[in-house]
Amino acid sequence: MNINTGQLLGLDLDRHILLDAGAGTGKTRVMSERYVLHILDPMQRAVRLHTTGNGSMGVHGLQPSEIVALTFTVDAAQELKDRIRSVLMKRIESGDPRLSDAEPLDVLSDIDHASIGTIDSFITNLIQPWRSSLIREPNRRLVEDDERATLN
Numbered sequence: 187m188n189i190n191t192g193q194l195l196g197l198d199l200d201r202h203i204l205l206d207a208g209a210g211t212g213k214t215r216v217m218s219e220r221y222v223l224h225i226l227d228p229m230q231r232a233v234r235l236h237t238t239g240n241g242s243m244g245v246h247g248l249q250p251s252e253i254v255a256l257t258f259t260v261d262a263a264q265e266l267k268d269r270i271r272s273v274l275m276k277r278i279e280s281g282d283p284r285l286s287d288a289e290p291l292d293v294l295s296d297i298d299h300a301s302i303g304t305i306d307s308f309i310t311n312l313i314q315p316w317r318s319s320l321i322r323e324p325n326r327r328l329v330e331d332d333e334r335a336t337l338n
Contacts, residue, residue, distance in 0.1 A: 189216075199223055199230035214262070218269035221255055221302075222277065224248045225293070226284040246284055250300035256308055263303045270297055
């Protein structure tokens with residue numbers, strides 16, 4: 187993978203990042219590579235601090251259920267999932283030793299249930315178990331721009 191300096195900074199697994207760049211600059215590419223590195227790399231800070239024993243899926247890093255990747259649009263989230271699957275498949279097909287104990291279909295299947303989506307879908311899923319306690323009349327309607335002033 188040929189990457190520039192900015193993209194290289196996005197692959198530092200010991201930092202939380204927010205990618206902000208224009209169209210066609212490689213955001214999805216960096217996010218998908220970073221996501222897969224989180225699954226494969228046992229030396230990242232998150233794995234060293236996490237004590238649940240992640241080897242159950244056959245990978246040495248984080249489980250997909252332990253990684254959050256957020257985008258602004260549903261289309262971008264789907265593209266990111268597709269790219270992550272593609273990067274994983276390439277690693278599996280090339281015989282990446284960090285996936286030697288993994289069942290490829292299990293790894294790919296876990297991506298389907300991972301927190302890869304839009305910000306609002308992540309928040310909705312996060313609060314869903316407590317929604318009735320938070321809001322008396324819950325609805326799934328997004329706030330319109332002209333209504334935002336009343337919320338401040």
